[in-house]
Amino acid sequence: MRALGACVLLAFTLLFAVIACQPLSPRQPVLFYAWGGNPAVNDYLRWAADELYQQDIELRHVKVADIADVVKQLTKGQSNADLIWINGENFQALKAAGKLHQISGDISQLANVNDKLNWQTDFGEAVEGLEVPWGLAQFHLLSCSQCLQGNSVSAVQLLAYAAEHPGKISYPKPPEFHGTTFLKALLLSLSDTPELFHQPVSASAEQLTAPLWHYLELLHPHLWQQGTNFPGSAAEQLNWFANGVLDIAVSFNPNEAATLVKQGRIPAGTARLTLGAAAITNHHYLAIPTSAANKQAALRVIEFMLSEKAQRRKAQLDGWGDPPVITIPDANAPSLLPVADEFDASWQPYLEHAWSERFQ
C-alpha cells in the first residue's frame, strides 16, 4: 500500500516536471472572466478557444461563480482580467468607476449588429461604447406542458393559477436579476401606463408601483413555502421545476426551453411563455477593463465572438442556444419572443429596495 502511494507520488512528480518544463507559450493568454455555471457556455468557450488557437490567440476561460466578485476586485482591488462578460448592475458599477475601455471604435463587426436591437442601453444605462453586445436575453417563464396554457400568461392569470395550485409557484428572490425582472414583467402586465417605466424614477413611482405591491400581497400566501423563502437563483428554481417541486421556472435565454431539454436538464414538453404580452428584452455584453494587460488580443477575441461563425455556433440549439446579435441570413433561426423594452436604469434599485422593505 505504501509502495503504491509512493508510485502515485512519483507519477505526479514526473507529470508535473513534464508540464513545468514545457516551453512557455509564446502567446500571452487572454484571461476571459465569465460565469462558469452553464456547462453549455463552458463547452462553447472551449470551442472558441480551439478556434482562436489557430489565430495564435490563447483564450483562457476563468470560471467565476459570480461576476460581481470580479467587478469588486476591479473597482476596489486588483484583477488581471483582460475580458469580462457582464451586464446590468455590474456594468453600471464598472462604468461609474471608470474601469472600462472605450472599445466600440475598435470593433469592426459592430457594423453587422442588428439595427433593430436596442443594445445601446444596458438595463436602462447608456452603454456609451464601453461594452459590446454578445447575445440577446428575453425574460420569460418555463412551464410544464399541462400547467399553463398558451404563449403568454398575464399577471392575473398567474395569480389565479397560484391560488388553485398553492405552493407551486415562486420566483427568484430579488435582488437576483431574474427576480427583479420578474417584478418588472408583472408591472408591465398590471400597469395601464407601461411607457412611463422608460422614464427615470420620480415622485410618481409610489403610485405607479402600487398595483404591483398589492398584487404581490395577494400572491405571496399562495407561493412555495407561503413566500417565507424563495429560490436563491434562477438555476436553483430550474432544478426544482425539473423535479416537480415548482410548476414554473424563469429564464433569460429564449431558446432554453429547447436546449435544456436536449441537455436533459428539464423534462421534455416544457413550454415557454411570456409573462405579460411581451418579453422584457436586454443584452449581455463583453467589455475590456482598463487594467487589462492584453488589450489587443482581447479586441481580436471580441471580433471573433461577433463573427458570423461564432454567433451561429452560439445559437445552435444543441449547444448554448443564445440568440445572435449580428444579422445572420438564416430562415431557420428560432423566432424570438415579442419584444418589450427594458425599464430605465433607476427602476432596478428602486424596485429591489421597495421589495425588500415590504417583504423581507
Added chain:
Amino acid sequence: MLRIKSLRISQHQQTSQQTLLLALPQLTINGGEIATLIGPSGSGKTTLLRWVLGEPLVGFEQQGELWLNDQRIDHYPIHQRKIGLLYQKGDLFPHLSVKENLLFALPRKYNKQQKQQRSEQALATIELTSKRNAMPHQLSGGEQSRIALIRSLLAEPEALLLDEPFSALDTGLRASIRQWTFAQIKQRNIPALLVTHDEFDHGDGPIINLGNQHA
C-alpha cells in the same frame, strides 16, 4: 571508575534564596561496584542521578566535579559522557520493535552485520530471541526490564545509572532480575549508581544515605 567531588546542588527558591538540596563531598565507585543511593523522597536522589547523566537542571544551582576513568566529564553533553541509563519502566522506545531498539543502541563503529550479530547474541543470553520483532507494549514487565538492561549495556557504556529499575516488578521476579542485573554489571566491570528505596536492592558498593543531608 566513577568519581564525584565536592558536589553541591541548591534549589532556587522564589525569594531568590537558595536552599541546599544535597551536598556530596566525595564518592568513588570502582569498576564492577554498585553504589546505592537511599533516602526519603525529596532528598535529591533523582536530582543527583540527573546531574551525573548530564541533564540540564532548570531551577537548580550546581557545582562539583565528575570524573569517569580519570577524565573530567562534568562539562560534557549527555551523549559524550558514555553513561548508560536504566529507568523504572524500562523505557524501550515504543515505536520501535525490540530488535530495532537494540540496533539503535549499538555504537556506530560497528557495521550492519556486526550490529545484527551482537543484538542477536544479546537476546540469546536472556533467552528472548523469539521476541525480537515484538513491540514493547506486547512484553511483560520482566521482559521489558531485561531487554532495557541489555540495551543499555549494548551501547558499551563506561558507567551505568539505575533509577529504581526494579520497583515495577513483583517480588519474586524482582530478586532474580536484580541478581542477574548486578551480575551483568560485574561482568562488564563498570561502575554503577543505583537509586532505590527498597532495602533489598542494595549493591555491594558504598551506600549513600541522603536522608540526613539538610544543612
Added chain:
Amino acid sequence: MVRALSVAVLLILVVMPLLAALPALFFAGQGAGIRANWSLWLVPVSQTVLLTISVTLLVLLSGLAIARHIGDSRGFAVISVLLSTPHVAFAVGIMLLLSPSGYLTRLVHTLLHTLPTPPAGWPLPEKSVLTLAIVLLLKEIPFLLLIASTQLRQLPYQQWLLQAQSLGWSARRAWWLLVVPALLPRLKLALAAIVIYTLSVVDIPLLLGPNMPGVLATVVYQQHYKWSADNQAVIGVWWLLLLSAVLFLLLQGLLSGYPPLVRLARNHWQKTSRWRWHLSAGMGFLQVGAGLSLLVLAALLMESFAGARFYPALWPQQWQASRWLTEWPYIWPLLLTSGWLALISAALATAAAIAVLEHQRRTKNRSMHWLPLLMLFIPQLVLVLGWQKLAGAGSSGPMLIWSHVVFCFPYTYLVLHGAWVNVSDRWLYQAQSLGYSYRQAWWQVLLPMLKHAVFSAFAVAFSVSIAQYLPTLWLAGGTLPTITTEAVSIASGGDWRLASLYALMQALLPLVMFTLLLGRKTKQQAIDVAH
C-alpha cells in the same frame, strides 16, 4: 534557535497577514453616510445566535458521545471520509438524498406510490434553518472528533474507565463524569473554531439556508456585493466580531459550568442507569455517520453519470457517461495544480506547527495558545481582500502558497498540539545516553515517535488547502485554477450532474491522502508517549 524559529513562524503566518489585511477591515464599507439599518440585522442576528449555540452544543454532545468509541482505525476512516468531502459537495449530496425530491422520497414513492409530486417540507426542506443546522452538524462533528482523539491520547482515560467500572459505575456514566471534565478544557479552542465557522460560513447557507432573511453571514455576503450606497457590509462584519466575542464568553461559561454539574451528578446519581441501553448512542452515531458519508459519495457518483433523472425516477432515465470522458482532459491539470499546491502548503504548515510546538514543549508550556489560531477567527473575505490590495493580481505563486499556509497553519497546530507538547524529555535523554546528540535524538527518536500525529496534521492541512477558494481565486487570478475554483463556479449554475463530477474529483485528493497516511493499521496505535 527553536525559539527564534517559533517567533518567526508566528510573525510570518499570523501577525503579518493580520497587519496586511487590517486596512481592508476599516475600509470595507462604501464611503461616509452609512446609516445603520437595525431592522436589517435583527432577524439574521437572532437566528444566527440560536443556530450557532444549538449547533455547537449538539456538536459537543454528539462528539463527546462518539469519542468514547474512537481510537480504532475504523472510526478514523469514517472521520477522514467526512472531513475530506468538500462542503458544498457534501451539502449537495445530502440534498440529493434527503430533499423533498431526493432519493428517499423517490424510494418511498417507488415502494408505496403515495408521492406523485415531491412532498412539501420533508424529509429536509429546501431552504430552512433545520436543514442548515443538520448539514453543519454533520460537517463539524468529524472535526471535533479529530481534535478530541488527539487530546484523548494524552489522557489515560481507559484506565480511569476501568477503575471507575471496578467501583461499580457504568462505563457510560464514568465517561461523562470522569473523563469528560478532563477533556473539556482541552477542547476549548477547537470549540471556539467551530463557533466561528458556524458564524461565518457562507456557501452552505446560500445553498440550504433560509433567505428571508438569511443568516448573518449570508446577509453580510450579499451586502458586500451591493453597489448602492447603503452597503452595510461593514456593520455586518462588526456584528460578526461582536457575536464571536459574546459566544466565546458563553462557551467559557458553559465549560466552567460543567464541573459543578458533574460534582452534583457524582453525588446524587446512581452508578448505573436503570435502563439498559443495548446500543450506545455514540456507536449509533458512528454507524449513521459512516453510512451517510458513503451514501453521499454514491449519490454524487450516480448524479455524475446521469443524463435526465426527474422525479420520481429512482435511477436516471438516461445515462451520460460521456461527461466523464469529455471533462477528464480539463480535470487532470487542475488536479495536478491543486495537488502540488496542497502538498507544499501542508508541508510548510506542518513544519510551522512543529516549530511553534517544539518551542512550547521545551518551555514546558502545555496549554493551547490562541495566537496560532487567530486566522481561524477572522472572516476570510476580509483578509484576502486586504492582501490582494497589497500584492496585486498577477500570478503570484509564492503569495498564493503563503496564503494557503496561513490558513492551514491553525489546523496543523490544533491537530498536532495534543501529542506534541506532552512528549516527555526522557526519550531524548535515553537516546542521548546511548550516544546520540540532542539533534540526532530529536530527528531519530522524537519525530518518528510522533509520526501518527504529524501525518494527521499533514492530511488535515492537505484537505484545507484543497478546499481553499477565495485565496486561490483572488491572489492568483485566472492563472492557477484549481479543482476547487472550477467546482464552485460550476456549482453556482445548479447543474448537479457536472458539479457532482467536479465535487468528486475535489474530494478524491484528500481522500487519497488520508488513506495513504492514516489508513494502515500502524504498529503505533497503542503508544503512550507521555509518561
